[in-house]
Amino acid sequence: MDSLLVWSVDPMRKVFKDDFPPQKSTRQVTMETVRGALAIGQIAVKSSHGATLEIKPFKLREGMGDEQITIIPRFIGFILINVNTPDTPVRPIAGCPLSGEIDREAPCKIPDPLLEDDCLRIEPGESQPIWFTAEVPCEQKPGIYRGEFKFKVDNHIESVPVELKIYGATVPKERHLWVVNHLRAEPLAEFYGVEPWSPEHWEILKNFAEDMALHRQSMINPPMFPLVKVIKDKKGFSFDFTMYDHFVELFKKAGVVGKIEGTPLGGSDRKTVSLPEIQILNSEGKVAYRQPRLNIRSPEARDFLSKFLPALEKHLGEKGWLDIYLQRIFDEPRDEDAKEFRFLSSMVKEFSPKIKRMEPILSVDLEDALDVWIPPLEHFEGGIGFDRYQNFFRELQKQGKEVWFYTCFSPRGSYPNRFIDFPLIKQRYLHWINFKYDLPGFLHWGYNGAYKIWGRLYWNYRNEFCCGIQRECYAPGDAFIVYPGEKRPLSCLRYEIHRKSIEDYELLRSLSNRNPKLAEEIVDSVLPSITGYERRIERFNSVWRRLVEALS
Numbered sequence: 001m002d003s004l005l006v007w008s009v010d011p012m013r014k015v016f017k018d019d020f021p022p023q024k025s026t027r028q029v030t031m032e033t034v035r036g037a038l039a040i041g042q043i044a045v046k047s048s049h050g051a052t053l054e055i056k057p058f059k060l061r062e063g064m065g066d067e068q069i070t071i072i073p074r075f076i077g078f079i080l081i082n083v084n085t086p087d088t089p090v091r092p093i094a095g096c097p098l099s100g101e102i103d104r105e106a107p108c109k110i111p112d113p114l115l116e117d118d119c120l121r122i123e124p125g126e127s128q129p130i131w132f133t134a135e136v137p138c139e140q141k142p143g144i145y146r147g148e149f150k151f152k153v154d155n156h157i158e159s160v161p162v163e164l165k166i167y168g169a170t171v172p173k174e175r176h177l178w179v180v181n182h183l184r185a186e187p188l189a190e191f192y193g194v195e196p197w198s199p200e201h202w203e204i205l206k207n208f209a210e211d212m213a214l215h216r217q218s219m220i221n222p223p224m225f226p227l228v229k230v231i232k233d234k235k236g237f238s239f240d241f242t243m244y245d246h247f248v249e250l251f252k253k254a255g256v257v258g259k260i261e262g263t264p265l266g267g268s269d270r271k272t273v274s275l276p277e278i279q280i281l282n283s284e285g286k287v288a289y290r291q292p293r294l295n296i297r298s299p300e301a302r303d304f305l306s307k308f309l310p311a312l313e314k315h316l317g318e319k320g321w322l323d324i325y326l327q328r329i330f331d332e333p334r335d336e337d338a339k340e341f342r343f344l345s346s347m348v349k350e351f352s353p354k355i356k357r358m359e360p361i362l363s364v365d366l367e368d369a370l371d372v373w374i375p376p377l378e379h380f381e382g383g384i385g386f387d388r389y390q391n392f393f394r395e396l397q398k399q400g401k402e403v404w405f406y407t408c409f410s411p412r413g414s415y416p417n418r419f420i421d422f423p424l425i426k427q428r429y430l431h432w433i434n435f436k437y438d439l440p441g442f443l444h445w446g447y448n449g450a451y452k453i454w455g456r457l458y459w460n461y462r463n464e465f466c467c468g469i470q471r472e473c474y475a476p477g478d479a480f481i482v483y484p485g486e487k488r489p490l491s492c493l494r495y496e497i498h499r500k501s502i503e504d505y506e507l508l509r510s511l512s513n514r515n516p517k518l519a520e521e522i523v524d525s526v527l528p529s530i531t532g533y534e535r536r537i538e539r540f541n542s543v544w545r546r547l548v549e550a551l552s
Contacts (some may be wrong), residue, residue: 003048006158010538011040012424012497013522014103014111016130017078019044029149031164032541033131033551034548035140036171037503039069039164040496047153050124054152060134060145060164067141069134069164073149075120076129076493077113077483080103081106085419085475087412101179101414101423106476110420112492113483115188133496134164142168142552168552171503172174172510177434177503178259178404178441180219182479183208184448185247186226192487196226197243206250207488210446213255215491215499219441220256222247224263225278230308231289233283241315248321256410261358262312262327265305266296266344269349273340275301280297296344309351316355326372338365345369358528360406364392374404377433378411381530404441405433409478414531418444420477429526429533431501435508436523448489449479511551522547 007021008029021044033039045053047232055073062068084106103110111129122128132149149160186196187206194200212220227247229240251257266273274293294301316322327348333341345357346369358372373396379389393403407417407430415428434442481498482489512519526534526543534540 004051004153004158005046006160007044008160009042010043010537010541011042011131012540013042014424014493015042015044015076016104016111017109017126017128018156018281019127020046028162029132029162031134032167032545032548033136033160033164034144034169034171034503034507035164036138036173037136038496038499039132039134039136039166040069040500041071041162041164043132043149043160044127044129045153046125046127047121047122048125050122050445051153051246052119053130054119055130055152056118057145058149060147060162062141062143062145065141067143067145068168069136070147071132071134071147071149071162071164073113073151074131074133075117076111076131077115078109079112079420079476080109081420081476083107083476084421085412085417088422088475089413098314100503103423104421106421108342108421110476111492112420112477114491114493114496115525116485116490117286131493131496132162133380136166138170138173139168142166143218157166158475167548169507169510169548170551171506175216175218175258176440176509177216177431177502177505178219179217179220180214180259180442181217181444181447182221183212185223187411188448191484201297202246202250205247206447206488209251209254210481211491212251212487213370215258216502217263218258220248220249220251221256221263222263225276228278229281229285230278231281231283231285233290235312237304239245239308239315241312245319248319248534257324259323260321262325262355263327264330264359265348266330267293268330268333268337268340270334270336272299273337273344275304276473278304286501296340304349305347306351309348309355313355315354320353325355327352327355329357329359329369330361331363334469335363335365338363341366342369358404363377364389372404372441374406374441377407377415377417378408379531380405380433380437393494402441404443405437406443406445408445409475412475416459416530417475417476417534418481418494418498419475421475423494425535426533427494427535428501428504428540430498432508432523432527433520433530435505435512436527444481446479446481448482448484472524490496504547507547507551511547515550518550522550 005021006027007025009015029041029043031039031041057070057072060069065203073431084102088101114131145164147162149162150157188204189196189201192204222244227244248260266275273296277293278291280288280291316325329345356371359370361372376377397403416426418427481495508519526540
């Protein structure tokens with residue numbers, strides 16, 4: 001082969017280390033986006049002898065005018081996965097030999113994290129992808145912007161022509177889709193070696209808040225009792241919400257809130273449901289004792305909730321947050337949990353009647369225990385008891401109830417999800433599903449995962465992540481959609497596509513306000529059902545252009 005190969009690649013197609021350019025490849029990079037959105041592109045570089053690459057931002061110009069756009073190039077890192085997503089065979093689609101349900105059979109290295117490095121050594125014969133991003137303001141002039149990406153390969157300069165087409169359509173600044181990927185705030189302090197809730201910790205959280213806002217997350221999950229100080233004196237319980245307010249206001253200022261998700265009040269071991277262990281302070285602010293886990297049917301649990309929930313409702317009202325706050329009950333109740341779930345939810349309704357309740361659920365036997373129902377995606381198509389679930393949620397929607405959906409380590413197989421070994425186009429459809437089924441919200445438990453999972457991610461000398469997760473019930477990438485950077489998150493291919501899917505939702509919503517029949521037709525042309533979506537990237541891109549041209 002030639003000593004150096006450079007070719008452009010569609011950003012929804014992953015570049016692996018052993019990839020070669022296709023026969024009809026070109027260096028020309030063509031990017032497309034709308035105003036108020038992210039523009040993405042990709043090239044691949046392969047050297048027969050190995051090389052050191054250096055990259056830096058560059059600009060594109062519209063015609064001979066003064067309008068410019070800055071493109072940020074990023075090296076794409078690789079993550080080693082030891083096991084593939086369970087229950088997901090490699091199943092090519094007839095007539096589409098490049099398609100399948102997973103990208104590669106494990107163990108393998110898959111491109112995902114966007115690195116902070118501006119210099120990277122590539123080994124002989126290995127392909128290295130480079131990712132392009134550009135933030136396009138809402139007021140940017142539509143048109144075609146052109147320029148060159150010049151990067152250093154050892155001691156000489158390579159040049160790649162880049163073109164960005166900006167359509168006249170606009171993604172609005174306002175968020176109309178409620179999106180929450182759960183942030184683990186406390187483990188960040190331990191991970192980065194700072195004192196919890198110290199100024200250094202708050203600065204790290206600020207960096208994470210800005211990242212969430214950039215990727216159009218519109219909801220945050222503050223940890224309740226680490227932030228709310230519970231005080232008990234001779235008069236009884238009182239509550240200090242100062243730190244909780246600071247958390248919400250920090251994320252609100254960054255542009256995330258949106259809505260506020262209240263930490264689940266209880267935890268279930270499938271036998272009993274209990275309130276969490278809570279640190280109790282005395283009137284001097286010193287630790288008096290730790291209140292043990294309390295069975296929700298105990299008098300002590302009722303007494304605590306009868307004091308806390310009215311105080312929470314009153315405080316939310318004073319802050320103007322009552323309409324945006326949603327209280328969780330306990331995580332993923334199943335049919336065997338339904339009775340206890342209804343009981344705890346009834347106390348929320350009794351002691352704080354103005355607070356709305358939400359929960360990701362695995363049971364529909366909950367009567368009027370929720371205001372926002374969040375079933376898993378597979379309950380809308382093809383899962384066990386599918387007809388029962390689908391009809392139930394359709395009826396809720398007819399009654400004016402709010403229904404979202406969530407994903408986690410399921411669904412798998414042909415369902416869209418955000419696993420590392422899934423083709424990116426499967427994730428691109430997630431928020432098209434929100435639009436198609438009139439589901440105004442999306443929840444996922446893993447933004448930065450748990451500390452133990454992030455703790456299994458480490459850099460090696462070749463800028464690769466290693467993920468040591470072996471448990472078959474988990475799927476690679478389920479626990480996290482960002483990687484640990486220098487006191488800030490690193491984005492990744494999945495997170496960028498997640499944002500593009502949210503932007504698509506906003507565009508579809510805008511078109512539906514003008515021409516609902518056309519919006520429905522466009523969606524159905526690539527997403528006739530949740531598992532029957534169009535896999536061909538070129539076909540999806542063609543339909544996307546039809547969408548934005550209808551709005552331009």
